[in-house]
Amino acid sequence: MKGGHATGGGHAVVRLRSAVAALVAAAALGLVTGRFVLPSPPGADAHPAARSGASPGGASQGASAPARPGMSAPMPAPSASGSGSPMGATGPVTKANLLEPAAFGPDAGIGKIHVTDRYGDGHYANAACTGEKTLTETLGGPGAHFRGLMTSTRTDPSDATLARDSADQVAREVAAEARTPSLAQNFSQRLLLEQVPCQEEAPGHWVYGRTTTLRIAPDVTASWMGVYPGSLNTTGTAPEGEEPCGGIAVLRSGTHYGVLEVEACLGTAAMDRVVRTALSQL
Numbered sequence: 001m002k003g004g005h006a007t008g009g010g011h012a013v014v015r016l017r018s019a020v021a022a023l024v025a026a027a028a029l030g031l032v033t034g035r036f037v038l039p040s041p042p043g044a045d046a047h048p049a050a051r052s053g054a055s056p057g058g059a060s061q062g063a064s065a066p067a068r069p070g071m072s073a074p075m076p077a078p079s080a081s082g083s084g085s086p087m088g089a090t091g092p093v094t095k096a097n098l099l100e101p102a103a104f105g106p107d108a109g110i111g112k113i114h115v116t117d118r119y120g121d122g123h124y125a126n127a128a129c130t131g132e133k134t135l136t137e138t139l140g141g142p143g144a145h146f147r148g149l150m151t152s153t154r155t156d157p158s159d160a161t162l163a164r165d166s167a168d169q170v171a172r173e174v175a176a177e178a179r180t181p182s183l184a185q186n187f188s189q190r191l192l193l194e195q196v197p198c199q200e201e202a203p204g205h206w207v208y209g210r211t212t213t214l215r216i217a218p219d220v221t222a223s224w225m226g227v228y229p230g231s232l233n234t235t236g237t238a239p240e241g242e243e244p245c246g247g248i249a250v251l252r253s254g255t256h257y258g259v260l261e262v263e264a265c266l267g268t269a270a271m272d273r274v275v276r277t278a279l280s281q282l
Contacts, residue, residue, distance in 0.1 A: 048136045049169060088219035088254025089282060093177045096281075098147040103277040104170065110264055113170055116160045123159075124174040124191075125248055125261035129198045135174060138194060139187055144176035144258075166263070170272075175251070175258030175282060181219050188252040191259055192223050195248055200237055204230045208248065209238035214276060222279045224249035224260075226271060243267040249275045253282040 074110070075153045089097070101113035122145045134143050148161030152168035163169040178184035197210045208225040215221045226244020233239070245265040251258045260278050262271060 008093060019084065071087040086217055086220055086253075086280065088181060088217065089177075091177070092252050093145055093146075093175050093256055093258075093282075095145065097175060098145060099149065099171065099173050099260065099274075099278045099281060101149055103172075103274050103281075104149075104169060104264065104270075105273075108264060108266065108270060111151055112171055113149050114153050116150075116155055118146050118160055119143055120146070122146060122174075124259050127198055128195060129201060130194050133194070134274045135176070138190065141176065141178075141187070144174050147158060147173045147175075149173075169263040171260060171262045171264065173258060173260045173278065175256060177256070177259060179256050181254050184255045184257045185219070186254055188221075188223075188250050188257045191257070192250040195250070197227065199225065201233060203234050203236055205233060206230050207233045207236075207238050207243055212272070214272075214279065216276075216279060220253045222249050222251045222275050224271060244271065247271050250277065251275075251279050251282050253279060256282050258282060 012173070078171075095117055098117070101115060104110055104113065123132055124135045124138075124144075124146075125137045126132045126138075135141070144159045146159075148155070148159075148163065149170040149172070150163040150168045152163055152165065153169060154164040154168070156164050161172055177195050178187055181188070192211075195208060196211075200205045207228050207230075209228055211223050211225050213221065213223045224247055226247040228238045228244055229241065232242055238244075244267065246262040247266070248262070249258060258278075260275065262274060266274065
């Protein structure tokens with residue numbers, strides 16, 4: 001009957017029938033899916049992480065799948081903000097801590113990269129403007145791991161990590177461990193200072209650009225400088241707004257430290273990617 005009003009008892013009956021129908025529907029759905037989801041009790045609050053969509057550590061889980069019984073919840077990806085950041089390295093440096101050819105990727109257009117390794121002392125990417133010291137001369141410490149990445153199998157007779165033809169050298173890394181994280185920090189700072197003089201050279205001479213620092217965690221950091229050919233050095237320093245052609249990076253992770261020299265002509269974005277990869281590997 002259009003326009004009529006139900007009595008109060010009618011409202012109660014309708015509500016009861018609706019509640020029963022909802023429970024029956026939920027039970028039927030549970031039989032099909034194997035899961036029974038009932039509404040929270042009145043006044044119950046959701047977990048704070050569920051309300052905000054964030055993990056307990058503060059990083060958003062995005063589209064991560066919910067945890068299931070017997071399975072661990074997915075870990076949030078490391079972020080530059082410090083949440084879920086990696087821990088600094090400990091223990092001795094091994095070949096597994098050194099940069100792999102895959103870090104350069106096919107987009108670098110380098111082709112097949114060969115790897116040679118050795119352990120000991122030697123020159124560690126120091127140019128003439130810094131005195132061309134060996135690692136022991138600079139730090140007074142023991143030997144280190146040297147790795148050469150090159151496009152040729154023809155190596156320098158005096159050092160297998162150097163290509164016989166410098167044009168074949170892609171990169172070279174030197175890495176070692178210190179007794180403590182603070183000592184590794186001291187070593188990395190000294191190695192970086194060794195490169196600073198090359199940021200100012202006479203016009204026409206190749207030059208390093210400004211220092212870019214990456215901080216993945218308090219004790220996982222890298223500082224790198226791009227290299228610019230003499231044709232771009234018209235004022236004695238690196239030109240602003242120009243892309244580098246490779247560069248050098250000083251790395252530190254916990255008790256590990258190292259120097260990575262990239263001879264391949266990589267621009268800013270590619271250098272940043274390679275340095276980050278080397279740092280995460282170290």
